Amino acid sequence: MVATQKEPSMLLQKQLIASHYDRLAEGRQKVVYTFVPGNLNELVRSFDLLPVLPEINALQSGMRKLSGEYIAEAEKQGHSEDVCTYVKCDIGMLKKGNLGPTGKPLPKPDLLLLSYTGCFTFMKWFELLRSEYGDVPVAMLHVPYQSNGRIEPHQREYVVEQLRNEVIPKLERVSGKRFDIHRLREMLALSARAEDDLVWVLESAKNTPSPIDAYFGGVYYIGPIFSAFRGTPEAVDYYRLLREEVAARLAAGEGPITPEGPLRREKYRLVVEGPPNWTSFREFWRMFYDEDAVVVASTYTKVGGLYDGGFRHDPRRPLETLADYCLGCYTNLSLPARVDLLERYIRDYNADGLLINSVKSCNSFSVGQLLMLRQLEERTGVPGAFIESDLVDPRYFSAANIKNRLESYLQMLDQRRGAAA
Amino acid sequence: MTESLTQLLTRAKVLSDDIDFTAVRDWKQRTGGKAVGHMPIYVPRELIHAAGMLPVGIVGGGDKLEIIRGDAFFQSYICRIPRSTIELALSHRLDLLDGMLFPSICDVIRNLSGMWSMLFPDRYVRYVDVPQNFESDVGGAYWSHELRMLLRDFGRLSDREVTDDDLRNSIAVYNENRAAIRALYRARSARPWVYPLSEIYLILRAGNVLPPEEHTAMVRDYLELAPLDASRRDQDRSRVVLVGMFCEQPPHGLVVTLERAGCWVVDDDLLLGLRWLLHDVPLAGDPIENLVDGFLTQSVSTASKYAPDGNRAQWLLDSVRRNHAEGVVFCAPSFCDPALLEQPMLVKALDAHRVPHTEFKYSEDTGQFAVIREQAGTFSDSIRLWS
Numbered sequence: 004m005v006a007t008q009k010e011p012s013m014l015l016q017k018q019l020i021a022s023h024y025d026r027l028a029e030g031r032q033k034v035v036y037t038f039v040p041g042n043l044n045e046l047v048r049s050f051d052l053l054p055v056l057p058e059i060n061a062l063q064s065g066m067r068k069l070s071g072e073y074i075a076e077a078e079k080q081g082h083s084e085d086v087c088t089y090v091k092c093d094i095g096m097l098k099k100g101n102l103g104p105t106g107k108p109l110p111k112p113d114l115l116l117l118s119y120t121g122c123f124t125f126m127k128w129f130e131l132l133r134s135e136y137g138d139v140p141v142a143m144l145h146v147p148y149q150s151n152g153r154i155e156p157h158q159r160e161y162v163v164e165q166l167r168n169e170v171i172p173k174l175e176r177v178s179g180k181r182f183d184i185h186r187l188r189e190m191l192a193l194s195a196r197a198e199d200d201l202v203w204v205l206e207s208a209k210n211t212p213s214p215i216d217a218y219f220g221g222v223y224y225i226g227p228i229f230s231a232f233r234g235t236p237e238a239v240d241y242y243r244l245l246r247e248e249v250a251a252r253l254a255a256g257e258g259p260i261t262p263e264g265p266l267r268r269e270k271y272r273l274v275v276e277g278p279p280n281w282t283s284f285r286e287f288w289r290m291f292y293d294e295d296a297v298v299v300a301s302t303y304t305k306v307g308g309l310y311d312g313g314f315r316h317d318p319r320r321p322l323e324t325l326a327d328y329c330l331g332c333y334t335n336l337s338l339p340a341r342v343d344l345l346e347r348y349i350r351d352y353n354a355d356g357l358l359i360n361s362v363k364s365c366n367s368f369s370v371g372q373l374l375m376l377r378q379l380e381e382r383t384g385v386p387g388a389f390i391e392s393d394l395v396d397p398r399y400f401s402a403a404n405i406k407n408r409l410e411s412y413l414q415m416l417d418q419r420r421g422a423a424a
Numbered sequence: 425m426t427e428s429l430t431q432l433l434t435r436a437k438v439l440s441d442d443i444d445f446t447a448v449r450d451w452k453q454r455t456g457g458k459a460v461g462h463m464p465i466y467v468p469r470e471l472i473h474a475a476g477m478l479p480v481g482i483v484g485g486g487d488k489l490e491i492i493r494g495d496a497f498f499q500s501y502i503c504r505i506p507r508s509t510i511e512l513a514l515s516h517r518l519d520l521l522d523g524m525l526f527p528s529i530c531d532v533i534r535n536l537s538g539m540w541s542m543l544f545p546d547r548y549v550r551y552v553d554v555p556q557n558f559e560s561d562v563g564g565a566y567w568s569h570e571l572r573m574l575l576r577d578f579g580r581l582s583d584r585e586v587t588d589d590d591l592r593n594s595i596a597v598y599n600e601n602r603a604a605i606r607a608l609y610r611a612r613s614a615r616p617w618v619y620p621l622s623e624i625y626l627i628l629r630a631g632n633v634l635p636p637e638e639h640t641a642m643v644r645d646y647l648e649l650a651p652l653d654a655s656r657r658d659q660d661r662s663r664v665v666l667v668g669m670f671c672e673q674p675p676h677g678l679v680v681t682l683e684r685a686g687c688w689v690v691d692d693d694l695l696l697g698l699r700w701l702l703h704d705v706p707l708a709g710d711p712i713e714n715l716v717d718g719f720l721t722q723s724v725s726t727a728s729k730y731a732p733d734g735n736r737a738q739w740l741l742d743s744v745r746r747n748h749a750e751g752v753v754f755c756a757p758s759f760c761d762p763a764l765l766e767q768p769m770l771v772k773a774l775d776a777h778r779v780p781h782t783e784f785k786y787s788e789d790t791g792q793f794a795v796i797r798e799q800a801g802t803f804s805d806s807i808r809l810w811s
Contacts (some may be wrong), residue, residue, distance in 0.1 A: 083764040085501070085758060085785075086764050087761070119556060123529075123534070123728070124765065127762065130734070131765070134769045134772065143732065145555060148553050157566060164565070168562050169559075338541075366530070366532050366535070367534075370498070370536065374497055374543070
């Protein structure tokens with residue numbers, strides 16, 4: 004296996020995340036469990052509380068090849084084989100000692116902040132956690148679905164009222180601190196700065212060759228801002244550094260850095276819809292690398308916040324901006340809005356193809372993807388491909404099938420190019 | 425069985441099985457009115473009715489429909505109700521619907537609403553996102569706004585102005601319907617051998633396509649006629665609560681199988697939307713606010729609804745106690761996230777209270793019942809022998 008080339012931003016991210024888990028393990032600060040989509044990181048951290056994100060733990064378990072064992076444990080406890088493997092991985096991890104990604108035990112939650120955004124399963128997930136942990140308070144934030152393709156004023160108001168009446172009082176109670184709107188505003192201003200740089204990085208893929216991979220590389224880029232660091236100076240520093248690195252690669256006409264080394268030749272430009280598989284993440288990425296395929300835009304990198312449409316956290320209207328952020332996360336968009344976004348990506352990023360990775364665990368993403376594919380092919384004339392895997396269940400990643408399908412698809416793109424020439 | 429009861433049940437079975445929605449077609453022809461379909465579980469049918477339209481419950485194609493095109497829209501790991509519902513639509517069986525509502529049950533039905541608007545861009549489609557916050561000035565204010573928007577839409581769709589009195593009248597009609605169903609459930613709990621689930625299920629399903637006034641009369645007739653059948657006697661069976669069937673409905677044969685296997689079903693969550701509101705909605709005052717209050721404070725507990733007190737199992741334990749049940753049968757559709765995700769929690773609570781339980785899965789077109797019969801039979805026997 005080739006030694007992975009580490010850029011300074013990667014090392015900084017690793018350091019940031021390790022320091023977060025160290026602080027959690029120290030146990031000096033109270034802890035809020037919450038979800039990535041619709042996370043209220045600035046608000047949580049304005050109370051000096053630390054977030055724990057069970058999805059991140061699950062995907063980390065997947066990457067560390069532990070998820071299979073955790074899922075088996077959950078299924079042994081009666082959890083159905085039909086349901087979300089993130090949930091089962093988390094429950095299994097809890098049953099086996101709740102060791103976090105750095106191998107240190109995760110603290111129990113002091114509050115379960117149930118941000119019900121774009122995924123019904125979240126609700127049942129935290130009901131299960133509440134059942135496991137016993138007497139832990141829960142703050143429920145119901146984020147209505149953007150079914151009309153836009154944020155309606157009464158939806159925003161509903162979320163804001165929940166923040167005022169449900170979430171903030173419970174954060175105050177757990178932390179023992181009063182809500183400090185000035186501190187929240189400061190953090191939101193920091194969020195916007197980091198978001199500016201993240202969008203610049205993601206949009207750099209409009210160039211040919213693209214200096215980034217916006218899916219496999221993209222999941223690393225979104226790491227700090229989708230997890231514990233949005234609204235912090237550390238996130239601002241990270242995204243500034245990342246931007247500088249990408250700008251340098253862009254100026255040099257270089258492609259993305261991959262675990263196999265820099266991509267030397269960009270042969271295919273793809274848009275990807277759907278989350279990645281985590282248990283065979285590197286193997287999955289290598290299939291693209293081997294074919295000189297680069298992902299220029301992806302929807303998964305928008306689940307924790309959709310910023311490339313212009314949204315930025317706005318410190319002038321702190322609660323309303325948090326509401327808009329939650330309402331605007333990718334999986335909270337209607338299917339027609341998701342198709343519109345993907346069409347824009349295919350055109351703006353000059354993509355050769357669209358690949359959908361449909362994951363068994365996530366109905367929020369997966370239901371409707373076959374129709375989305377057909378509509379996008381009709382609208383853009385760009386051919387699509389469809390593969391199936393799972394988030395963290397190793398039983399649902401068939402490398403041979405996926406590789407065959409990917410290779411066949413890319414050959415078909417070649418033939419079309421030949422015919423067009 | 426008396427002739428009148430046979431006739432009534434035959435009619436209910438015809439209505440239940442009819443995937444061409446002949447009764448809806450006849451109603452439209454007779455009245456000139458429009459029809460609005462809705463998926464399970466809850467939509468405020470009073471609003472549709474108040475606009476002079478017919479609410480039509482759509483619960484997929486069951487075991488009566490061969491899926492030809494619907495499978496091309498869904499991966500293998502998605503439950504069956506969306507694919508058979510798409511099949512119904514693509515085979516033009518739902519062309520008679522002038523609108524379609526998709527309540528917030530799960531991510532599948534939510535995304536189906538988007539698929540509907542992409543496939544049928546000229547039809548009225550709406551996702552009905554019920555509140556998961558139950559404070560009157562928070563979730564209540566939101567739900568009130570949603571209901572007023574729905575009512576405005578229905579007024580436009582039916583081309584008539586819907587007054588408060590129209591809505592009060594419709595609330596009264598549905599109060600009657602729910603009261604009749606509640607009476608049926610009470611009677612069944614007291615004497616399940618008089619009102620077996622295999623018959624109740626047909627009577628309830630008829631409510632998907634009948635105007636509520638006619639359905640109420642059917643329920644009342646059944647309540648009167650069933651006890652007149654002298655052949656109905658108590659048998660040595662186990663009293664069980666059935667859980668997990670609130671969305672994708674089981675084939676009738678599965679319900680019959682459970683009874684033949686030795687179970688008297690004394691409570692269930694089949695077609696839950698018909699009895700979502702637990703008490704009469706007041707007629708005085710603002711009818712929208714009354715519906716809002718009914719939803720927030722007087723509605724059933726089910727898997728797709730958040731339980732602020734954190735005790736999702738309590739409703740099941742209450743049902744077991746209230747209905748003198750001896751066991752619980754978890755019977756959920758394959759790939760049903762809401763039902764299957766919470767099952768371990770409910771099992772834990774039942775174990776803590778030493779309530780026996782068993783579980784199996786089905787799909788709406790399940791055709792082989794031998795395994796279910798054996799499992800349910802063994803469960804029922806074990807209760808009677810050792811409980």
